[in-house]
Amino acid sequence: MLAIYLKELRSYFINAIGYVYIGIFLAISALLFCYTTLISNTYSTSNYFSMLILVLVVLIPLLTMKLFAEEKKLRTEQMLLTAPVSITSMVLGKYFAAFTMYAASIIISCINFLPLYAVAAMERSEAGQQANYIHIGPSDAQILGSLVGILFIGAVFIAVGMFISTLTENQLAAAVITIATLVAMLAPASINNEAIISSYAVRFVIDWFNVLSRFANFSAGKFDFAAIFYYISLCSVFVFATVRVYDKRRWG
Amino acid sequence: MIKIEHLVKTYGNFTAVDDISFEVGAGEIVGFLGPNGAGKSTTMNMLTGYLSSTAGSIEIDGIDILAKPLEAKKRIGYLPEQPPLYFDMTVKEYLDFAYDLKGCRLDRKKHIDEICEVVKIKDVYHKLIGHLSKGYKQRVGIAQVLIGNPKVIIFDEPTIGLDPKQIIEIRNLIRNLGRDHTVILSTHILQEVQAVCDRIIIINKGQIVADEKTENITRAVETSRRFSAKICGPQREVLAMLREKPGIVYAEPLAERDGDAFTYMIESDVGIDIRKTLFYTLAERGWPLIGLESLGMSLEDIFITIVDAQGQKKNDKAKNSRVKRGADAERDVAARIMEKTAQSQKSAAKSIFDRRDD
DSSP states (O other), X not given: OHHHHHHHXXXXXXXXXXXXXXXXXXXXXXXXXXXXXXXXXXXXXXXXXXXXXXXXXXXXXXHHTHHHHHHHHHTTHHHHHHSSOOHHHHHHHHHHHHHHHHHHXXXXXXXXXXXXXXXXXXXXXXXXXXXXXXXOSOOXXXXXXXXXXXXXXXXXXXXXXXXXXXXXXXXXXXXXXXHHHHHHHHGGGGGXXXXXXXXXXXXXXXXXXXXXXXXXXXXXXXXXXXXXXXXXXXXXXXXXXXXXXHHHHXXX | OEEEEEEEEEETTEEEEEEEEEEEOTTOEEEEEOOTTSSHHHHHHHHTTSSOOSEEEEEETTEETTTSHHHHHHTEEEEOSSOOOOTXXXXXXXXXXXXXXXXXXXXXXXXXXXHHXXXXXXXXXXXXXXXXXXXXXXXXXXXXXXXXXXXXXXXXXXXXXOOHHHHHHHHHHHHHHTTTSEEEEEESOHHHHHHHOSEEEEEETTEEEEEEEHHHHHHHHHSOOEEEEEEESOHHHHHHHHHHSTTEEEEEEEEEEETTEEEEEEEEOTTOOOHHHHHXXXXXXXXXXXXXEEOOOOHHHHHHHHHHHHHHHHHHHHHOOOOOOHHHHHHHHHHHHHHHHHHHHHTHHHXXXXXXXX
16 A cells, blocks of 8 residues: 555656646645735634635646556556555555645645735734733634534545546546536535425435535534545545545456 | 466467466477467467466476466566556666566676667667657667566566567567576567477467477478479479379369469378479470479468367357368368468568568
Protein backbone atom coordinates (compact mmCIF):
# COMPACT_ATOMS: atom_id res chain seq x y z
CA MET A 1 0.00 0.00 0.00
CA LEU A 2 2.80 2.40 0.91
CA ALA A 3 4.59 1.71 -2.38
CA ILE A 4 1.47 2.52 -4.39
CA TYR A 5 0.74 5.57 -2.25
CA LEU A 6 4.21 6.99 -2.80
CA LYS A 7 4.16 6.17 -6.50
CA GLU A 8 0.84 7.95 -6.99
CA LEU A 9 1.95 10.94 -4.99
CA ARG A 10 5.14 11.20 -7.01
CA SER A 11 3.28 10.83 -10.27
CA TYR A 12 1.26 13.96 -9.48
CA PHE A 13 4.48 15.90 -9.59
CA ILE A 14 6.17 14.06 -12.43
CA ASN A 15 3.25 15.07 -14.61
CA ALA A 16 2.14 18.66 -14.54
CA ILE A 17 -1.22 17.72 -13.05
CA GLY A 18 -0.18 18.13 -9.42
CA TYR A 19 1.19 21.61 -10.00
CA VAL A 20 -1.78 22.58 -12.15
CA TYR A 21 -4.20 21.43 -9.48
CA ILE A 22 -2.47 23.19 -6.59
CA GLY A 23 -1.90 26.32 -8.65
CA ILE A 24 -5.51 26.63 -9.76
CA PHE A 25 -6.81 25.72 -6.33
CA LEU A 26 -4.75 28.38 -4.56
CA ALA A 27 -5.53 31.05 -7.14
CA ILE A 28 -9.27 30.46 -7.06
CA SER A 29 -9.46 30.10 -3.30
CA ALA A 30 -7.54 33.35 -2.79
CA LEU A 31 -9.81 35.13 -5.24
CA LEU A 32 -12.93 33.72 -3.59
CA PHE A 33 -11.63 34.72 -0.21
CA CYS A 34 -11.07 38.31 -1.29
CA TYR A 35 -14.56 38.62 -2.70
CA THR A 36 -16.45 36.85 0.05
CA THR A 37 -14.74 38.40 3.07
CA LEU A 38 -12.46 41.36 2.51
CA ILE A 39 -14.41 43.03 -0.27
CA SER A 40 -17.79 42.07 1.19
CA ASN A 41 -16.67 43.70 4.40
CA THR A 42 -17.42 40.77 6.69
CA TYR A 43 -15.55 38.46 9.04
CA SER A 44 -17.85 35.56 8.27
CA THR A 45 -16.18 32.85 6.16
CA SER A 46 -19.29 30.80 5.52
CA ASN A 47 -19.75 32.14 1.99
CA TYR A 48 -16.10 31.44 1.25
CA PHE A 49 -16.41 27.78 2.24
CA SER A 50 -19.70 27.12 0.52
CA MET A 51 -18.34 28.56 -2.72
CA LEU A 52 -15.10 26.64 -2.30
CA ILE A 53 -17.13 23.43 -2.21
CA LEU A 54 -18.56 24.27 -5.61
CA VAL A 55 -15.05 24.87 -6.91
CA LEU A 56 -14.06 21.44 -5.61
CA VAL A 57 -16.64 19.87 -7.90
CA VAL A 58 -14.51 20.98 -10.82
CA LEU A 59 -11.05 20.60 -9.28
CA ILE A 60 -11.28 17.23 -7.53
CA PRO A 61 -11.68 15.36 -10.84
CA LEU A 62 -8.22 16.63 -11.78
CA LEU A 63 -6.85 14.52 -8.96
CA THR A 64 -8.97 11.44 -9.48
CA MET A 65 -9.36 11.13 -13.24
CA LYS A 66 -6.08 9.38 -13.82
CA LEU A 67 -6.02 7.11 -10.78
CA PHE A 68 -7.29 4.01 -12.54
CA ALA A 69 -8.13 5.16 -16.06
CA GLU A 70 -4.48 5.64 -16.90
CA GLU A 71 -3.36 2.34 -15.42
CA LYS A 72 -6.01 0.61 -17.44
CA LYS A 73 -5.01 2.34 -20.63
CA LEU A 74 -1.28 1.63 -20.22
CA ARG A 75 -2.04 -1.89 -18.96
CA THR A 76 0.09 -1.22 -15.92
CA GLU A 77 -2.71 -2.39 -13.67
CA GLN A 78 -1.60 -5.95 -14.43
CA MET A 79 1.57 -5.26 -12.53
CA LEU A 80 -0.35 -4.03 -9.51
CA LEU A 81 -2.88 -6.82 -9.63
CA THR A 82 -0.31 -9.60 -9.95
CA ALA A 83 1.90 -8.13 -7.24
CA PRO A 84 1.58 -9.47 -3.72
CA VAL A 85 -0.73 -6.61 -2.78
CA SER A 86 -4.44 -6.96 -2.11
CA ILE A 87 -6.92 -5.02 -4.23
CA THR A 88 -8.11 -3.15 -1.15
CA SER A 89 -4.68 -1.86 -0.28
CA MET A 90 -4.06 -0.91 -3.91
CA VAL A 91 -7.28 1.11 -3.93
CA LEU A 92 -6.56 2.67 -0.54
CA GLY A 93 -3.01 3.56 -1.57
CA LYS A 94 -4.36 5.50 -4.51
CA TYR A 95 -7.18 7.00 -2.51
CA PHE A 96 -4.91 8.36 0.20
CA ALA A 97 -2.48 9.73 -2.37
CA ALA A 98 -5.27 11.80 -3.92
CA PHE A 99 -6.51 12.77 -0.48
CA THR A 100 -3.04 13.86 0.58
CA MET A 101 -2.84 16.18 -2.41
CA TYR A 102 -6.22 17.59 -1.58
CA ALA A 103 -5.52 18.04 2.12
CA ALA A 104 -2.20 19.70 1.31
CA SER A 105 -3.93 22.20 -0.94
CA ILE A 106 -6.53 22.98 1.72
CA ILE A 107 -3.85 23.44 4.36
CA ILE A 108 -1.76 25.69 2.13
CA SER A 109 -4.84 27.74 1.33
CA CYS A 110 -5.09 28.61 5.02
CA ILE A 111 -2.70 31.48 4.35
CA ASN A 112 -5.81 33.17 2.96
CA PHE A 113 -6.94 33.76 6.53
CA LEU A 114 -3.87 35.77 7.49
CA PRO A 115 -5.07 39.07 5.97
CA LEU A 116 -8.41 38.66 7.72
CA TYR A 117 -6.73 38.22 11.08
CA ALA A 118 -4.44 41.14 10.30
CA VAL A 119 -7.44 43.35 9.61
CA ALA A 120 -9.07 42.11 12.81
CA ALA A 121 -5.96 42.96 14.84
CA MET A 122 -5.95 46.41 13.32
CA GLU A 123 -9.62 47.01 14.12
CA ARG A 124 -9.16 45.77 17.66
CA SER A 125 -6.35 48.21 18.30
CA GLU A 126 -8.50 50.99 16.86
CA ALA A 127 -11.46 49.99 19.03
CA GLY A 128 -9.25 50.14 22.12
CA GLN A 129 -11.24 49.47 25.33
CA GLN A 130 -14.36 48.35 23.46
CA ALA A 131 -12.55 45.30 22.14
CA ASN A 132 -12.81 43.74 25.56
CA TYR A 133 -16.63 43.70 25.41
CA ILE A 134 -17.40 42.71 21.83
CA HIS A 135 -15.74 40.14 19.61
CA ILE A 136 -13.97 41.68 16.67
CA GLY A 137 -12.53 39.36 14.04
CA PRO A 138 -13.32 36.09 12.36
CA SER A 139 -14.74 33.22 14.40
CA ASP A 140 -12.00 30.65 15.00
CA ALA A 141 -14.58 27.96 15.63
CA GLN A 142 -16.30 28.64 12.33
CA ILE A 143 -13.02 28.47 10.41
CA LEU A 144 -11.79 25.32 12.12
CA GLY A 145 -15.16 23.60 11.82
CA SER A 146 -15.48 24.51 8.18
CA LEU A 147 -11.95 23.28 7.46
CA VAL A 148 -12.73 19.91 9.02
CA GLY A 149 -16.04 19.76 7.16
CA ILE A 150 -14.55 20.64 3.81
CA LEU A 151 -11.81 18.05 4.26
CA PHE A 152 -14.45 15.38 4.67
CA ILE A 153 -16.54 16.65 1.76
CA GLY A 154 -13.44 16.56 -0.42
CA ALA A 155 -12.78 13.02 0.80
CA VAL A 156 -16.23 12.02 -0.42
CA PHE A 157 -15.70 13.71 -3.78
CA ILE A 158 -12.37 11.91 -4.19
CA ALA A 159 -13.98 8.55 -3.45
CA VAL A 160 -16.66 9.25 -6.06
CA GLY A 161 -14.06 10.38 -8.61
CA MET A 162 -11.87 7.36 -7.96
CA PHE A 163 -14.78 5.00 -8.43
CA ILE A 164 -15.67 6.62 -11.76
CA SER A 165 -12.05 6.44 -12.85
CA THR A 166 -12.22 2.63 -12.70
CA LEU A 167 -15.09 2.58 -15.16
CA THR A 168 -13.28 4.06 -18.13
CA GLU A 169 -9.92 4.12 -19.88
CA ASN A 170 -10.33 7.72 -20.87
CA GLN A 171 -9.16 10.28 -18.34
CA LEU A 172 -11.21 13.07 -19.87
CA ALA A 173 -14.34 10.95 -19.76
CA ALA A 174 -13.60 10.10 -16.14
CA ALA A 175 -13.26 13.80 -15.29
CA VAL A 176 -16.43 14.85 -17.08
CA ILE A 177 -18.51 12.04 -15.63
CA THR A 178 -17.17 12.81 -12.17
CA ILE A 179 -18.17 16.46 -12.48
CA ALA A 180 -21.61 15.44 -13.72
CA THR A 181 -22.05 13.00 -10.86
CA LEU A 182 -20.96 15.51 -8.23
CA VAL A 183 -23.31 18.10 -9.67
CA ALA A 184 -26.08 15.51 -9.64
CA MET A 185 -25.33 14.87 -5.97
CA LEU A 186 -25.44 18.54 -5.01
CA ALA A 187 -27.95 20.16 -7.33
CA PRO A 188 -31.18 18.43 -6.21
CA ALA A 189 -30.58 19.83 -2.73
CA SER A 190 -31.81 23.22 -3.89
CA ILE A 191 -35.22 21.86 -4.90
CA ASN A 192 -35.45 19.38 -2.08
CA ASN A 193 -38.36 20.83 -0.12
CA GLU A 194 -41.86 19.75 0.54
CA ALA A 195 -43.39 22.27 -1.84
CA ILE A 196 -41.66 20.73 -4.86
CA ILE A 197 -41.16 17.10 -3.91
CA SER A 198 -44.03 15.67 -1.94
CA SER A 199 -42.69 12.16 -1.52
CA TYR A 200 -40.79 11.81 1.74
CA ALA A 201 -38.88 8.81 0.45
CA VAL A 202 -37.52 10.71 -2.55
CA ARG A 203 -36.57 13.62 -0.35
CA PHE A 204 -34.85 11.25 2.02
CA VAL A 205 -32.76 9.68 -0.74
CA ILE A 206 -31.82 13.04 -2.23
CA ASP A 207 -30.92 14.26 1.21
CA TRP A 208 -28.82 11.19 1.88
CA PHE A 209 -26.59 12.02 -1.04
CA ASN A 210 -26.56 15.70 -0.22
CA VAL A 211 -23.21 16.30 1.39
CA LEU A 212 -23.95 20.01 1.73
CA SER A 213 -26.82 19.78 4.20
CA ARG A 214 -24.50 18.22 6.74
CA PHE A 215 -22.00 20.97 6.26
CA ALA A 216 -24.23 23.56 7.97
CA ASN A 217 -23.20 22.50 11.47
CA PHE A 218 -19.51 22.71 10.67
CA SER A 219 -20.10 26.09 9.15
CA ALA A 220 -21.64 27.19 12.43
CA GLY A 221 -18.55 26.03 14.24
CA LYS A 222 -20.05 22.83 15.63
CA PHE A 223 -18.22 19.59 15.52
CA ASP A 224 -20.86 17.22 14.21
CA PHE A 225 -19.87 13.59 14.80
CA ALA A 226 -22.96 12.26 13.05
CA ALA A 227 -21.95 14.15 9.92
CA ILE A 228 -18.39 12.87 10.14
CA PHE A 229 -19.71 9.37 10.48
CA TYR A 230 -21.90 10.04 7.44
CA TYR A 231 -18.99 11.32 5.36
CA ILE A 232 -16.77 8.41 6.32
CA SER A 233 -19.45 5.89 5.45
CA LEU A 234 -20.11 7.59 2.12
CA CYS A 235 -16.36 7.37 1.35
CA SER A 236 -16.35 3.72 2.37
CA VAL A 237 -19.24 2.97 0.05
CA PHE A 238 -17.36 4.30 -2.94
CA VAL A 239 -14.02 2.78 -1.93
CA PHE A 240 -15.77 -0.53 -1.51
CA ALA A 241 -17.45 -0.12 -4.90
CA THR A 242 -14.03 0.52 -6.44
CA VAL A 243 -12.66 -2.66 -4.91
CA ARG A 244 -15.69 -4.54 -6.16
CA VAL A 245 -15.15 -3.31 -9.71
CA TYR A 246 -11.72 -4.91 -9.69
CA ASP A 247 -12.91 -8.00 -7.93
CA LYS A 248 -15.69 -8.44 -10.42
CA ARG A 249 -13.31 -8.10 -13.32
CA ARG A 250 -11.27 -10.93 -11.87
CA TRP A 251 -14.27 -13.18 -11.66
CA GLY A 252 -15.25 -12.13 -15.18
CA MET B 1 6.47 -26.18 -8.63
CA ILE B 2 3.30 -25.41 -10.54
CA LYS B 3 0.36 -27.74 -10.32
CA ILE B 4 -2.79 -27.07 -12.29
CA GLU B 5 -5.77 -29.35 -11.90
CA HIS B 6 -8.93 -29.34 -13.95
CA LEU B 7 -8.76 -25.65 -14.56
CA VAL B 8 -11.87 -24.15 -16.17
CA LYS B 9 -12.67 -20.58 -17.07
CA THR B 10 -15.95 -19.60 -18.63
CA TYR B 11 -17.26 -16.23 -19.72
CA GLY B 12 -21.00 -16.60 -19.88
CA ASN B 13 -21.55 -19.36 -22.40
CA PHE B 14 -18.05 -19.15 -23.78
CA THR B 15 -15.50 -21.56 -22.36
CA ALA B 16 -12.06 -19.99 -22.67
CA VAL B 17 -10.19 -22.68 -20.77
CA ASP B 18 -11.70 -26.12 -20.67
CA ASP B 19 -10.45 -28.54 -18.03
CA ILE B 20 -6.70 -28.13 -18.24
CA SER B 21 -4.35 -30.09 -15.99
CA PHE B 22 -0.58 -30.11 -15.98
CA GLU B 23 2.39 -29.93 -13.69
CA VAL B 24 5.66 -28.12 -14.08
CA GLY B 25 8.68 -29.16 -12.06
CA ALA B 26 11.34 -26.92 -10.57
CA GLY B 27 13.88 -25.61 -13.06
CA GLU B 28 11.84 -26.61 -16.07
CA ILE B 29 11.26 -24.32 -19.03
CA VAL B 30 7.89 -25.01 -20.53
CA GLY B 31 6.61 -23.59 -23.77
CA PHE B 32 2.95 -22.83 -23.78
CA LEU B 33 1.87 -22.82 -27.35
CA GLY B 34 -1.34 -22.11 -29.15
CA PRO B 35 -2.96 -20.01 -31.83
CA ASN B 36 -4.44 -16.65 -30.96
CA GLY B 37 -7.53 -17.04 -28.83
CA ALA B 38 -6.62 -20.55 -27.71
CA GLY B 39 -6.77 -19.63 -24.05
CA LYS B 40 -3.06 -19.06 -23.45
CA SER B 41 -3.33 -15.62 -21.96
CA THR B 42 -6.38 -16.59 -19.93
CA THR B 43 -4.45 -19.47 -18.42
CA MET B 44 -1.46 -17.21 -17.74
CA ASN B 45 -3.73 -14.65 -16.12
CA MET B 46 -5.26 -17.27 -13.86
CA LEU B 47 -1.84 -18.62 -13.02
CA THR B 48 -0.75 -15.18 -11.87
CA GLY B 49 -3.90 -14.48 -9.92
CA TYR B 50 -4.99 -11.67 -12.22
CA LEU B 51 -8.10 -13.60 -13.14
CA SER B 52 -9.87 -16.12 -11.02
CA SER B 53 -10.81 -19.56 -12.25
CA THR B 54 -14.35 -20.86 -12.66
CA ALA B 55 -13.32 -24.28 -11.42
CA GLY B 56 -10.18 -26.24 -10.68
CA SER B 57 -7.14 -25.41 -8.63
CA ILE B 58 -3.75 -23.80 -9.15
CA GLU B 59 -0.91 -24.41 -6.77
CA ILE B 60 2.32 -22.48 -6.89
CA ASP B 61 5.05 -24.08 -4.82
CA GLY B 62 2.36 -25.91 -2.87
CA ILE B 63 0.31 -22.76 -2.20
CA ASP B 64 -3.18 -22.43 -3.58
CA ILE B 65 -3.49 -19.15 -5.45
CA LEU B 66 -7.08 -18.55 -4.46
CA ALA B 67 -6.66 -19.49 -0.82
CA LYS B 68 -3.46 -17.49 -0.19
CA PRO B 69 -3.14 -15.13 -3.12
CA LEU B 70 -0.51 -12.86 -1.58
CA GLU B 71 1.79 -15.74 -0.62
CA ALA B 72 1.46 -17.32 -4.05
CA LYS B 73 1.96 -14.04 -5.89
CA LYS B 74 5.24 -13.49 -4.05
CA ARG B 75 6.58 -16.55 -5.80
CA ILE B 76 5.61 -15.43 -9.29
CA GLY B 77 7.17 -12.98 -11.66
CA TYR B 78 4.91 -12.15 -14.57
CA LEU B 79 5.62 -10.30 -17.77
CA PRO B 80 2.34 -9.66 -19.59
CA GLU B 81 2.19 -9.37 -23.34
CA GLN B 82 2.45 -5.62 -23.04
CA PRO B 83 5.07 -4.88 -20.38
CA PRO B 84 3.48 -2.87 -17.56
CA LEU B 85 5.77 0.15 -17.70
CA TYR B 86 5.22 3.64 -16.40
CA PHE B 87 6.59 5.78 -19.18
CA ASP B 88 7.06 8.81 -16.98
CA MET B 89 9.41 7.06 -14.57
CA THR B 90 13.12 6.48 -14.98
CA VAL B 91 14.32 2.90 -14.99
CA LYS B 92 15.69 3.42 -11.49
CA GLU B 93 12.41 4.78 -10.15
CA TYR B 94 10.48 2.00 -11.80
CA LEU B 95 12.62 -0.77 -10.39
CA ASP B 96 12.55 0.85 -6.97
CA PHE B 97 8.78 0.93 -7.20
CA ALA B 98 8.65 -2.73 -8.22
CA TYR B 99 10.96 -3.54 -5.32
CA ASP B 100 8.66 -1.78 -2.84
CA LEU B 101 5.50 -3.12 -4.43
CA LYS B 102 6.69 -6.69 -4.09
CA GLY B 103 7.79 -6.08 -0.54
CA CYS B 104 11.22 -7.42 -1.39
CA ARG B 105 13.55 -8.07 1.53
CA LEU B 106 16.85 -8.48 -0.32
CA ASP B 107 19.56 -5.83 -0.22
CA ARG B 108 17.99 -3.21 -2.48
CA LYS B 109 21.01 -1.74 -4.20
CA LYS B 110 22.83 -5.03 -4.69
CA HIS B 111 19.74 -6.87 -5.89
CA ILE B 112 18.72 -4.23 -8.44
CA ASP B 113 22.33 -3.90 -9.59
CA GLU B 114 22.55 -7.63 -10.22
CA ILE B 115 19.33 -7.64 -12.20
CA CYS B 116 20.43 -4.70 -14.33
CA GLU B 117 23.62 -6.60 -15.02
CA VAL B 118 21.72 -9.71 -16.09
CA VAL B 119 19.30 -7.95 -18.44
CA LYS B 120 21.90 -5.37 -19.55
CA ILE B 121 20.10 -2.14 -18.81
CA LYS B 122 22.86 -0.45 -16.81
CA ASP B 123 23.49 2.17 -19.48
CA VAL B 124 19.87 3.37 -19.46
CA TYR B 125 19.43 3.20 -15.70
CA HIS B 126 18.75 6.91 -15.28
CA LYS B 127 16.73 7.43 -18.45
CA LEU B 128 12.98 7.82 -18.72
CA ILE B 129 11.31 4.59 -19.73
CA GLY B 130 9.20 6.44 -22.29
CA HIS B 131 12.36 7.40 -24.17
CA LEU B 132 13.75 3.88 -24.44
CA SER B 133 13.66 1.69 -27.53
CA LYS B 134 11.29 -1.26 -27.69
CA GLY B 135 14.06 -3.74 -26.90
CA TYR B 136 15.13 -1.86 -23.82
CA LYS B 137 11.55 -1.48 -22.67
CA GLN B 138 11.13 -5.23 -22.91
CA ARG B 139 14.25 -5.73 -20.85
CA VAL B 140 13.09 -3.29 -18.22
CA GLY B 141 9.91 -5.37 -18.11
CA ILE B 142 11.97 -8.51 -17.59
CA ALA B 143 14.02 -6.76 -14.90
CA GLN B 144 10.80 -5.99 -13.07
CA VAL B 145 9.86 -9.68 -13.25
CA LEU B 146 13.16 -10.73 -11.70
CA ILE B 147 12.88 -8.44 -8.71
CA GLY B 148 12.34 -10.42 -5.56
CA ASN B 149 13.86 -13.50 -7.17
CA PRO B 150 10.56 -15.31 -7.81
CA LYS B 151 10.66 -19.08 -8.13
CA VAL B 152 8.24 -19.09 -11.03
CA ILE B 153 8.61 -16.78 -14.00
CA ILE B 154 5.91 -16.39 -16.58
CA PHE B 155 6.49 -14.70 -19.91
CA ASP B 156 3.63 -13.90 -22.25
CA GLU B 157 4.98 -13.42 -25.79
CA PRO B 158 8.25 -11.87 -24.62
CA THR B 159 9.88 -11.34 -28.03
CA ILE B 160 7.04 -9.61 -29.84
CA GLY B 161 8.19 -6.49 -31.62
CA LEU B 162 11.91 -7.07 -31.17
CA ASP B 163 14.54 -7.24 -33.88
CA PRO B 164 16.25 -10.59 -34.59
CA LYS B 165 19.33 -9.76 -32.55
CA GLN B 166 17.25 -8.77 -29.56
CA ILE B 167 15.13 -11.88 -29.97
CA ILE B 168 18.20 -14.06 -29.71
CA GLU B 169 19.43 -12.15 -26.68
CA ILE B 170 16.10 -12.44 -24.90
CA ARG B 171 15.92 -16.15 -25.69
CA ASN B 172 19.38 -16.70 -24.29
CA LEU B 173 18.38 -14.75 -21.24
CA ILE B 174 15.29 -16.89 -20.75
CA ARG B 175 17.33 -20.05 -21.13
CA ASN B 176 19.75 -18.83 -18.50
CA LEU B 177 16.91 -17.97 -16.17
CA GLY B 178 15.72 -21.55 -16.54
CA ARG B 179 18.78 -22.71 -14.59
CA ASP B 180 17.40 -21.57 -11.29
CA HIS B 181 13.81 -20.59 -11.99
CA THR B 182 10.80 -22.40 -13.29
CA VAL B 183 9.84 -20.67 -16.50
CA ILE B 184 6.62 -20.73 -18.48
CA LEU B 185 6.85 -19.17 -21.88
CA SER B 186 3.64 -18.47 -23.69
CA THR B 187 4.01 -17.83 -27.38
CA HIS B 188 2.76 -18.64 -30.82
CA ILE B 189 6.22 -18.53 -32.34
CA LEU B 190 7.36 -22.09 -32.75
CA GLN B 191 11.06 -21.53 -33.27
CA GLU B 192 11.11 -19.78 -29.97
CA VAL B 193 9.79 -22.77 -28.10
CA GLN B 194 12.07 -25.06 -30.04
CA ALA B 195 15.06 -22.92 -29.16
CA VAL B 196 14.33 -22.36 -25.51
CA CYS B 197 12.01 -24.90 -23.94
CA ASP B 198 12.47 -28.36 -22.45
CA ARG B 199 8.86 -29.22 -22.81
CA ILE B 200 6.01 -28.07 -24.99
CA ILE B 201 2.37 -27.85 -24.10
CA ILE B 202 0.11 -27.13 -27.03
CA ILE B 203 -3.29 -25.71 -26.31
CA ASN B 204 -6.16 -25.12 -28.69
CA LYS B 205 -9.69 -24.00 -28.04
CA GLY B 206 -9.09 -24.15 -24.34
CA GLN B 207 -7.83 -27.71 -24.25
CA ILE B 208 -4.40 -29.28 -24.11
CA VAL B 209 -3.79 -31.12 -27.38
CA ALA B 210 -0.18 -32.12 -26.81
CA ASP B 211 2.22 -32.23 -23.89
CA GLU B 212 5.61 -33.52 -25.01
CA LYS B 213 9.30 -33.12 -24.42
CA THR B 214 10.80 -30.86 -27.07
CA GLU B 215 13.25 -33.61 -28.13
CA ASN B 216 10.43 -35.99 -28.95
CA ILE B 217 8.79 -33.45 -31.14
CA THR B 218 12.07 -32.53 -32.78
CA ARG B 219 12.80 -36.20 -33.46
CA ALA B 220 9.52 -36.48 -35.30
CA VAL B 221 10.67 -33.54 -37.33
CA GLU B 222 13.93 -35.16 -38.39
CA THR B 223 12.67 -38.58 -39.42
CA SER B 224 10.77 -37.56 -42.46
CA ARG B 225 10.45 -39.36 -45.69
CA ARG B 226 9.09 -36.41 -47.58
CA PHE B 227 10.87 -34.39 -50.20
CA SER B 228 10.10 -31.55 -52.46
CA ALA B 229 11.68 -31.98 -55.87
CA LYS B 230 11.97 -29.39 -58.56
CA ILE B 231 12.08 -31.06 -61.94
CA CYS B 232 12.21 -29.57 -65.45
CA GLY B 233 9.90 -31.37 -67.85
CA PRO B 234 6.27 -31.85 -68.80
CA GLN B 235 4.31 -31.98 -65.59
CA ARG B 236 1.91 -34.78 -66.45
CA GLU B 237 4.56 -37.20 -67.68
CA VAL B 238 6.92 -36.51 -64.85
CA LEU B 239 4.12 -37.06 -62.39
CA ALA B 240 3.14 -40.34 -64.02
CA MET B 241 6.73 -41.52 -63.85
CA LEU B 242 7.05 -40.55 -60.21
CA ARG B 243 3.89 -42.35 -59.29
CA GLU B 244 4.97 -45.52 -61.02
CA LYS B 245 8.49 -45.52 -59.69
CA PRO B 246 9.08 -48.21 -57.07
CA GLY B 247 9.99 -46.80 -53.68
CA ILE B 248 7.73 -43.80 -54.06
CA VAL B 249 4.42 -44.21 -52.35
CA TYR B 250 3.04 -40.83 -53.05
CA ALA B 251 3.67 -37.96 -55.44
CA GLU B 252 1.74 -34.78 -55.91
CA PRO B 253 2.45 -31.60 -57.85
CA LEU B 254 2.57 -28.43 -55.84
CA ALA B 255 1.20 -25.21 -57.20
CA GLU B 256 4.59 -23.78 -57.91
CA ARG B 257 6.15 -23.14 -61.28
CA ASP B 258 9.55 -21.82 -62.27
CA GLY B 259 9.92 -21.61 -66.06
CA ASP B 260 9.50 -25.18 -67.28
CA ALA B 261 10.27 -26.60 -63.86
CA PHE B 262 7.56 -27.84 -61.56
CA THR B 263 7.74 -28.73 -57.92
CA TYR B 264 6.47 -32.04 -56.64
CA MET B 265 5.96 -33.47 -53.25
CA ILE B 266 7.27 -36.98 -52.92
CA GLU B 267 6.99 -39.46 -50.13
CA SER B 268 9.29 -42.44 -50.14
CA ASP B 269 8.59 -45.88 -48.76
CA VAL B 270 9.79 -46.64 -45.27
CA GLY B 271 13.51 -47.35 -45.11
CA ILE B 272 14.31 -46.47 -48.70
CA ASP B 273 16.49 -43.58 -49.78
CA ILE B 274 15.12 -42.74 -53.19
CA ARG B 275 17.24 -39.69 -53.83
CA LYS B 276 19.97 -41.39 -55.87
CA THR B 277 17.71 -43.58 -57.97
CA LEU B 278 15.43 -40.65 -58.57
CA PHE B 279 18.33 -38.66 -59.90
CA TYR B 280 19.42 -41.42 -62.31
CA THR B 281 15.92 -42.09 -63.55
CA LEU B 282 15.32 -38.45 -64.27
CA ALA B 283 18.70 -38.15 -66.00
CA GLU B 284 17.80 -41.08 -68.25
CA ARG B 285 14.58 -39.42 -69.29
CA GLY B 286 16.34 -36.11 -69.87
CA TRP B 287 14.41 -34.23 -67.17
CA PRO B 288 16.93 -32.29 -65.14
CA LEU B 289 16.47 -32.35 -61.40
CA ILE B 290 17.19 -28.82 -60.32
CA GLY B 291 16.23 -29.00 -56.68
CA LEU B 292 15.67 -31.62 -54.03
CA GLU B 293 14.85 -30.76 -50.48
CA SER B 294 14.06 -32.89 -47.52
CA LEU B 295 10.87 -31.69 -45.96
CA GLY B 296 11.16 -32.51 -42.32
CA MET B 297 8.04 -31.58 -40.50
CA SER B 298 8.72 -28.34 -38.81
CA LEU B 299 7.20 -27.67 -35.47
CA GLU B 300 4.77 -25.48 -37.28
CA ASP B 301 3.52 -28.41 -39.34
CA ILE B 302 3.14 -30.56 -36.30
CA PHE B 303 1.29 -27.76 -34.69
CA ILE B 304 -1.04 -27.29 -37.63
CA THR B 305 -1.61 -31.03 -37.93
CA ILE B 306 -2.44 -31.39 -34.29
CA VAL B 307 -4.67 -28.36 -34.21
CA ASP B 308 -6.38 -29.37 -37.45
CA ALA B 309 -6.83 -32.94 -36.32
CA GLN B 310 -8.47 -31.70 -33.19
CA GLY B 311 -10.76 -29.47 -35.19
CA GLN B 312 -11.54 -32.39 -37.50
CA LYS B 313 -12.40 -34.62 -34.58
CA LYS B 314 -14.78 -32.03 -33.22
CA ASN B 315 -16.39 -31.61 -36.62
CA ASP B 316 -16.84 -35.36 -36.86
CA LYS B 317 -18.56 -35.45 -33.56
CA ALA B 318 -20.79 -32.52 -34.37
CA LYS B 319 -21.82 -33.33 -37.89
CA ASN B 320 -21.28 -37.05 -37.76
CA SER B 321 -20.39 -36.74 -41.42
CA ARG B 322 -18.20 -39.05 -43.42
CA VAL B 323 -14.71 -37.75 -43.58
CA LYS B 324 -11.98 -39.28 -45.62
CA ARG B 325 -10.09 -41.53 -43.32
CA GLY B 326 -6.88 -43.49 -43.32
CA ALA B 327 -4.07 -42.95 -45.74
CA ASP B 328 -5.96 -40.65 -48.08
CA ALA B 329 -6.96 -38.22 -45.41
CA GLU B 330 -3.48 -38.25 -43.97
CA ARG B 331 -2.01 -37.48 -47.34
CA ASP B 332 -4.39 -34.62 -47.87
CA VAL B 333 -3.14 -33.11 -44.68
CA ALA B 334 0.43 -33.81 -45.69
CA ALA B 335 -0.03 -32.14 -49.06
CA ARG B 336 -1.46 -29.11 -47.43
CA ILE B 337 1.40 -28.98 -44.99
CA MET B 338 3.97 -29.34 -47.75
CA GLU B 339 2.45 -26.52 -49.67
CA LYS B 340 2.58 -24.35 -46.64
CA THR B 341 6.12 -25.40 -45.87
CA ALA B 342 7.23 -24.62 -49.38
CA GLN B 343 5.82 -21.16 -49.01
CA SER B 344 7.31 -20.61 -45.64
CA GLN B 345 10.74 -21.85 -46.67
CA LYS B 346 10.74 -19.53 -49.61
CA SER B 347 10.50 -16.63 -47.29
CA ALA B 348 12.32 -18.19 -44.39
CA ALA B 349 14.23 -15.12 -43.37
CA LYS B 350 11.30 -12.85 -43.90
CA SER B 351 8.94 -15.03 -41.97
CA ILE B 352 10.79 -14.48 -38.73
CA PHE B 353 9.83 -10.84 -38.95
CA ASP B 354 6.32 -11.55 -40.13
CA ARG B 355 5.50 -13.93 -37.35
CA ARG B 356 6.92 -11.58 -34.88
CA ASP B 357 4.48 -8.95 -36.06
CA ASP B 358 1.34 -10.98 -36.32
